[in-house]
Amino acid sequence: MKNLIYVSLIAGLFAACGPMQSVNNMKAEANKQGVQRFYDQVINAHNPAAADSFCTAEFVDHNPAMGHSGKGMDDLKASFKDFFAAYPDVHITANMIATNGDTIMAMVTMTGTNSGPMMGHPATNKQVNIQGTDIMVLKDGKATDRWGFFEDMKMMQQLGMMPEMGAAPPTDAMTKK
Numbered sequence: 001m002k003n004l005i006y007v008s009l010i011a012g013l014f015a016a017c018g019p020m021q022s023v024n025n026m027k028a029e030a031n032k033q034g035v036q037r038f039y040d041q042v043i044n045a046h047n048p049a050a051a052d053s054f055c056t057a058e059f060v061d062h063n064p065a066m067g068h069s070g071k072g073m074d075d076l077k078a079s080f081k082d083f084f085a086a087y088p089d090v091h092i093t094a095n096m097i098a099t100n101g102d103t104i105m106a107m108v109t110m111t112g113t114n115s116g117p118m119m120g121h122p123a124t125n126k127q128v129n130i131q132g133t134d135i136m137v138l139k140d141g142k143a144t145d146r147w148g149f150f151e152d153m154k155m156m157q158q159l160g161m162m163p164e165m166g167a168a169p170p171t172d173a174m175t176k177k
Helices: 002-043 048-053 072-086 152-158 171-175
Strands: 055-061 091-100 103-113 127-139 142-150
Touching (some): 002 103
Antiparallel strands (some): 103 127
């Protein structure tokens, strides 16, 4: 009889956890879909104004683009405008999106052609294809913080702004002192 009570208690605990797990799974799936919509409606649609639907007014980008503070929606939108001017055909493909509570991690591929000025440099008209990782914290379904890590060196090499790893330095660089 005592064993039956323990078995019933354990079964009850597992049954009680089931609905909670289902709610967490639904929230995780909604967060994943929200991040995918952000990539589609803001970046792939080249629509900085749509960021209001996905980010809080106090949004912080902890790895802002050069010349940007990373603080607030105005700076985020200005950063996107600069980015879209440099890469008018930019496209982000989410290869994987994972969640841990309200923290989202996305592994992405970015492609585009640098056909506009970028960071004070003229357009190279060269294509880039790089990998990156975005980590975002959400509150009530909107991003409050972002950390982004992309293959910047690979991008600079693809644009011809940096030599390939292991390449000999230009001969004129060796003669200058």
